[in-house]
Amino acid sequence: MILTRCLPLIWLSLLTVCAAGRTLHPLPVKGPKTVKLQLQTSRPYNIAHRGSNGEIPEETTAAYLKAIEEGTDFIETDILSSKDGVLICFHDCILDETTNVASHKEFADRKRTYDVQGFNITGFFTFDFTLKELKQLRIKQRYAFRDQQYNGMYPIITFEEFLTIARDAPRVVGIYPEIKNPVLMNQHVKWPGGKKFEDKVVETLKKYGYGGSYLSKKWLKKPLFIQSFAPTSLVYISNLTDSPKVLLIDDVTMPTQDTNQTYAEITSDAYFEYIKQYVVGIGPWKDTIVPVNNNYVLAPTDLVKRAHAHNLQVHPYTYRNEHEFLHYNFSQDPYKEYDYWINEIGVDGLFTDFTGSLHNFQEWTSPLPDTSKSPRQLLSQIASLVLPYAKA
Amino acid sequence: MGFKYFLPLLLLSLLVANCASRPLYRLPSEAKHATKKPLQTSRPYNLAHRGSNGELPEETAPAYMRAIEEGADFIETDILSSKDGVLICHHDVNLDDTTDIADHKEFADRKRTYEVQGMNMTGFFTVDFTLKELKTLGAKQRYPFRDQQYNGKFPIITFDEYISIALDAPRVVGIYPEIKNPVFINQQVKWADGKKFEDKFVETLEKYGYKGSYMSEDWLKQPIFIQSFAATSLVYISSMTDSPKLFLIDDVTILTEDTNKTYAEITSDAYLDYIKPYVIGIGPWKDTIVPVNNNRLMTPTDLVARAHSRNLQVHPYTYRNENQFLHLEFNQDPYLEYDYWLNKIGVDGLFTDFTGSLHNYQELKSPLPQQQ
Numbered sequence: 174m175i176l177t178r179c180l181p182l183i184w185l186s187l188l189t190v191c192a193a194g195r196t197l198h199p200l201p202v203k204g205p206k207t208v209k210l211q212l213q214t215s216r217p218y219n220i221a222h223r224g225s226n227g228e229i230p231e232e233t234t235a236a237y238l239k240a241i242e243e244g245t246d247f248i249e250t251d252i253l254s255s256k257d258g259v260l261i262c263f264h265d266c267i268l269d270e271t272t273n274v275a276s277h278k279e280f281a282d283r284k285r286t287y288d289v290q291g292f293n294i295t296g297f298f299t300f301d302f303t304l305k306e307l308k309q310l311r312i313k314q315r316y317a318f319r320d321q322q323y324n325g326m327y328p329i330i331t332f333e334e335f336l337t338i339a340r341d342a343p344r345v346v347g348i349y350p351e352i353k354n355p356v357l358m359n360q361h362v363k364w365p366g367g368k369k370f371e372d373k374v375v376e377t378l379k380k381y382g383y384g385g386s387y388l389s390k391k392w393l394k395k396p397l398f399i400q401s402f403a404p405t406s407l408v409y410i411s412n413l414t415d416s417p418k419v420l421l422i423d424d425v426t427m428p429t430q431d432t433n434q435t436y437a438e439i440t441s442d443a444y445f446e447y448i449k450q451y452v453v454g455i456g457p458w459k460d461t462i463v464p465v466n467n468n469y470v471l472a473p474t475d476l477v478k479r480a481h482a483h484n485l486q487v488h489p490y491t492y493r494n495e496h497e498f499l500h501y502n503f504s505q506d507p508y509k510e511y512d513y514w515i516n517e518i519g520v521d522g523l524f525t526d527f528t529g530s531l532h533n534f535q536e537w538t539s540p541l542p543d544t545s546k547s548p549r550q551l552l553s554q555i556a557s558l559v560l561p562y563a564k565a
Numbered sequence: 566m567g568f569k570y571f572l573p574l575l576l577l578s579l580l581v582a583n584c585a586s587r588p589l590y591r592l593p594s595e596a597k598h599a600t601k602k603p604l605q606t607s608r609p610y611n612l613a614h615r616g617s618n619g620e621l622p623e624e625t626a627p628a629y630m631r632a633i634e635e636g637a638d639f640i641e642t643d644i645l646s647s648k649d650g651v652l653i654c655h656h657d658v659n660l661d662d663t664t665d666i667a668d669h670k671e672f673a674d675r676k677r678t679y680e681v682q683g684m685n686m687t688g689f690f691t692v693d694f695t696l697k698e699l700k701t702l703g704a705k706q707r708y709p710f711r712d713q714q715y716n717g718k719f720p721i722i723t724f725d726e727y728i729s730i731a732l733d734a735p736r737v738v739g740i741y742p743e744i745k746n747p748v749f750i751n752q753q754v755k756w757a758d759g760k761k762f763e764d765k766f767v768e769t770l771e772k773y774g775y776k777g778s779y780m781s782e783d784w785l786k787q788p789i790f791i792q793s794f795a796a797t798s799l800v801y802i803s804s805m806t807d808s809p810k811l812f813l814i815d816d817v818t819i820l821t822e823d824t825n826k827t828y829a830e831i832t833s834d835a836y837l838d839y840i841k842p843y844v845i846g847i848g849p850w851k852d853t854i855v856p857v858n859n860n861r862l863m864t865p866t867d868l869v870a871r872a873h874s875r876n877l878q879v880h881p882y883t884y885r886n887e888n889q890f891l892h893l894e895f896n897q898d899p900y901l902e903y904d905y906w907l908n909k910i911g912v913d914g915l916f917t918d919f920t921g922s923l924h925n926y927q928e929l930k931s932p933l934p935q936q937q
Contacts, residue, residue, distance in 0.1 A: 228896050320893045322859075467714070494897035495888045501712045504620050505886035506922040508900060530898045537929040 197337045210344035212246060212396050214388070216539045217515055218522035219531045220349055221245035222491050223264060227527040228320055230312040231271060232262045233327035237338045244532035247347035247396065249524060250335050252374055253354065254362045259304040260332035260373055266354050267296030272310040273325055280306070289357055290430045300361040304331070318495065332374070336381045339395075347396030348383075350374070351421070355406045356430050371406050374399075375413045387417040387453050398488075400456055403431040404439070408451050417453040419488060424458050436461065440476060445483040454486030454521065462489055463518065468501050470513075477518055488522035489514065494530055508534050515539075589729035602736035604638060604788050606780070608931045609907055610914035611923045612741055613637035614883050615656060619919040620712060622704040623663060624654045625719035629730045636924035639739035639788065641916060642727050644766060645746065646754045651696040652724035652769060658746055659688030664702040665717045672698070681749050682822045692753040696723070710887065724766075728773045732787070739788030740775075742766070743813070747798045748822045763798050766791075767805045779809040779845050790880075792848055795823040796831070800843050809845035811880060816850050828853065832868055837875050846878030846913065854881055855910065860893050869910055880914035881906070886922055900926050907931075 224236025225243055237248045250262040266289060268274040274297045283302065286295040299307065313324035332350065339348045358370040368376075378384075378397065385391025400419040401407050407418045423429075425436040438444060440457075463473045477487050492498075492514070496505040503509040507527065511534045514520050525531045616628025617635055629640045642654045658681055660666040666689045675694065678687040691699065703717035724742065731740045750762045760768075770776075770789065777783025792811040793799050799810045815821075817828040830836055832849075855865040872879050884890075884906070888897040895901040899919065903926045906912050917923045 228893075318888055319897070322893075468712075496710060496886065497888075501620075501714075504617075504919060504921055505711075505899075506919060506925070507898065508922070508925060527896060527898060529896055530900070533898075533900060 197333055212345045212347055212393060213541050214393075215541060216535055217520060218246045218347075218488065219244065219528060219535060220247045220249050220488060220522050220524045221528040222249050222524040222526050223251070224248060225526075225528045226315070226319075227494060228529075230314045230323055230327060232264060232330070233312050233323075234330055234334065234338060235323065235327055237335065240528040241338075241342050241344075241346050243529035244536070245346065245528045247349040247398065247522075248335075248339060249349040249351070249400075250332075251351045251353040252332055253299045254358050254370060254373075255302060255304045255307055256300050256362070257303045258362055258364050258373070260377060261299065261304070261307065262330050262332060262335045263299055264353070266300075266357060267294060267298055268302075268307075268310065269296040271315050272312055272329070274310055277310065287357070287361075289354065290427075298361075300358065316495075318497075332377050333381075336377070340381065345394070345396065347398070349398045349400060350378075352399065352401040352403065352406045352410075354430070355401065355403050369409075371410050372413070375410050378414065378416065383416060384414060386415045392416070398453075402429065404429060404448060404451075405431045411451045418451060419454045419456050419486070420448055420452045421490075422455055422457040422461070425461050440479075442479060442483075445479065445485060449483050449485055452485070454488055455480055456488045456490060456524070459489040459492070459514070462487070465500055470500050470502050473518060477520065481519075486521040488524060489520055490524035492523050492525040492527070492531065494527045511535075512538070589725050604737045604739055604785060605933050606785075607933060608927060609912060610638045610739075610880070611636060611920060611927065612880060612914050612916045613640045613920040614916040614918050615642065616640060617918075617920045618707070618711075619886060620921075622706045622715055622719060624656060624722070625704045625715075626722055626726065626730060627715070627719055629727065632920040633730070633734045633736075633738050635921035636928070637738065637920045639741040639790065639914075640727075640731060641741040641743070641792075642724075643743045643745040644724055645691050646750050646762060646765075647694060647696040647699055648692055648754070649695045650754055650756050650765070652765060653691065653696070653699065654722050654724060654727045655691055656745070658692070658749060659686065659690050660694075660699075660702065661688040663707050664704055664721070666702055668717075669702065679749070679753075681746065683820070690753075692750065708887075724769050725773075728769070732773065737786070737788065739790070741790045741792060742770075744791065744793040744795065744798045744802075746822070747793065747795050761801075763802050764805070767802050770806065770808065775808055776806065778807045784808070790845070794821065796821065796840060796843075797823045799840075803843045810843060811878070812840055812844045812847050813882075814847055814849040814853070817853050832871075834871060837871060837877065841875050841877060844877070846880060847872055848880045848882060848916070851881040851883070851906070854879075857892055862892050862894055865910060869912065873911075878913035880916060881912055882916035884915050884917040884919070884923065886919045903927075904930070 221240030223231035224233065225239040226236050229236040229239055232250055240248050251264045252260050253263045253266060255261055265271060274280060280297065283297050284295065285298055285301060286293055287298060307329050310329060311325040312327050312329065314321055336348065339346045352371055352374055355370050364373055383395050383397045397416045398419050399416055400421050402421045402423060404420055407420060422436065422439060428435055429439060457476065462476050463470045465471065480487050492510060494507040499505055499507060499510055507530050511531055514523060523531060613632030615623035616625065617631040618628050621628040621631055624642055632640050643656045644652050645655045645658060647653055657663060666672060672689065675689050676687065677690055677693060678685055679690060699721050702721060704719045704721060705716040706713055728740060731738045744763055744766055747762050756765055775787050775789045789808050790811050791808055792813050794813045794815060796812055799812060814828065814831060820827060821831060849868060854868050856863045869879050884902060886899040891897055891899060891902055899922050903923055906915060915923060
């Protein structure tokens with residue numbers, strides 16, 4: 174019996190001998206025996222921006238596991254590449270801010286300066302290190318005012334490892350990977366067969382069974398949004414996969430890295446008319462949707478309205494609990510900020526560093542319909558909802 | 566009809582001719598007491614610490630009105646005195662951190678050094694300024710990371726003005742005044758007839774009709790807690806008013822200003838037994854109830870249990886939204902802190918700088934039963 178189990182494994186391992194890492198099969202103990210709790214689709218998405226990085230260093234396994242525990246709908250990540258073409262989860266193209274590379278004397282001579290989106294950046298770049306070397310580093314918390322106790326504990330993870338975290342979760346958890354800095358990646362890393370960075374991203378997703386248009390049966394089993402600041406990358410992969418894509422939009426002063434278009438251009442009605450064939454939504458920086466002056470929000474722009482008119486979802490980034498990031502209208506209260514964006518502006522998803530807080534807010538103010546209640550329980554629930562409005 | 570009200574008014578105004586300010590009567594437009602929504606008493610009290618000072622400069626009229634708007638059960642204040650013996654709402658004995666005194670060149674020569682609770686303090690002290698002079702100053706936001714846009718706009722208010730804010734509110738709002746630094750005030754200010762600071766304090770409350778023990782009919786109409794770090798002051802006034810009193814407890818290293826007792830002493834079983842006939846509860850600094858190490862909470866002490874076993878309420882101070890005040894367990898989320906203190910530790914009231922957030926939390930998690 175053991176032999177019959179081994180045979181397919183041996184066969185498969187021969188097939189994948191060239192891959193940088195072997196396919197990570199679901200652990201037998203986590204096999205698909207029970208029906209997983211479905212993705213909720215009745216209220217705006219709670220998107221765990223880089224995992225629960227308010228508490229645990231960003232883009233680590235622990236940060237993603239915590240986010241899932243805290244109730245996130247989607248775990249979000251940024252895909253970059255190592256020198257040997259392995260896709261990794263990492264936000265910055267340099268390792269300086271979020272790893273202990275500075276304490277690795279053996280890498281001291283790897284410091285470089287490159288042009289990234291028109292700026293000269295100096296540091297230790299991910300694509301100057303093989304995966305093996307990257308795995309020797311440890312992640313640290315980016316912000317000094319967040320918990321520092323996990324610094325040096327967790328390694329960088331690969332895209333595949335990230336996908337298994339979602340796959341092995343006890344309920345259906347979506348993923349939200351970003352094709353990050355594709356122009357830079359394609360400049361510095363070459364893959365065999367003339368494949369590009371975007372090809373490898375989609376390849377990996379397909380290997381793990383991701384596919385299907387938004388809200389299709391296939392998609393609901395493995396929810397996915399592919400995001401990027403580079404519209405050409407999204408257009409390019411639209412031939413390779415029907416998974417829903419989201420166009421990220423940077424600050425008003427930043428032109429797109431691939432097409433050099435301005436904020437005004439890519440948020441115009443004409444552009445929405447064009448891009449909506451390829452994406453299901455946009456992901457703007459929240460302070461461009463509602464401009465800010467002296468740390469107070471001003472009147473909202475019509476960006477959300479126009480996007481919605483084109484049937485484009487809006488998933489702004491990034492919501493953070495710390496008062497440094499909260500505008501004065503919100504009285505240093507992150508729940509007030511959630512309330513404003515969900516109920517007044519009406520967005521469709523929120524990238525947050527504090528998954529737990531957003532989950533709390535949504536559970537308290539818009540709990541999901543509970544389909545497990547008996548008719549009697551439902552009646553008493555309705556009664557308690559109606560009671561406050563009963564005339565005295 | 567106007568005459569009926571005019572005569573008693575005239576009489577009273579003659580009686581109080583000597584007072585620094587006239588009693589502030591409830592505005593006729595606000596006189597719908599019968600229909601005022603009562604104080605909630607079914608969940609821990611939301612105590613607006615110095616008003617809603619997370620948003621507006623502390624202890625100003627707008628800060629208190631915002632707190633009432635945001636749902637506070639009680640508005641809290643600290644009572645000090647001016648040079649001419651007028652009771653004012655101000656937290657610090659000096660004006661440096663929360664007013665624009667530095668911009669008032671006419672007062673530049675008023676800087677002094679006094680000993681306050683065993684420490685030498687230099688600054689502009691409230692007791693060196695008449696009320697008229699204090700009223701020329703503008704309050705400013707104490708913390709630089711809070712909204713600075715109201716700096717210099719609002720004046721210091723008197724105890725009387727503070728009380729009228731509560732009485733004029735559209736619902737029943739309690740007051741929570743502190744007999745602040747009584748040792749220092751009594752050293753620096755003398756009142757007529759040998760009256761002390763504590764006497765004037767209670768006199769003001771009586772003038773506005775505050776009376777009645779905790780939960781009595783009188784008390785529910787005009788709820789009040791009188792707080793102080795000085796136990797002797799509370800004991801002293803206990804013969805003058807049956808309003809409920811709360812004994813404040815400072816950090817573990819600070820001695821009481823009037824009796825020089827240590828934290829260990831005043832939180833001992835023996836002391837709690839002693840103070841219990843005089844007070845309704847205690848108000849400790851929250852980091853002494855649950856000690857902190859490396860910004861993480863340690864095991865809670867048994868202070869709350871011992872207080873509760875003596876039927877003493879616990880109203881800790883102070884809850885603030887900003888991440889530098891939140892211990893790491895709370896993930897920079899003030900609601901998680903409220904959750905911990907209300908549901909795990911089980912306190913009876915919370916002094917918060919962010920009235921709105923606490924109110925939100927309580928409304929979401931423990932909404933009040935609607936009246937039929």
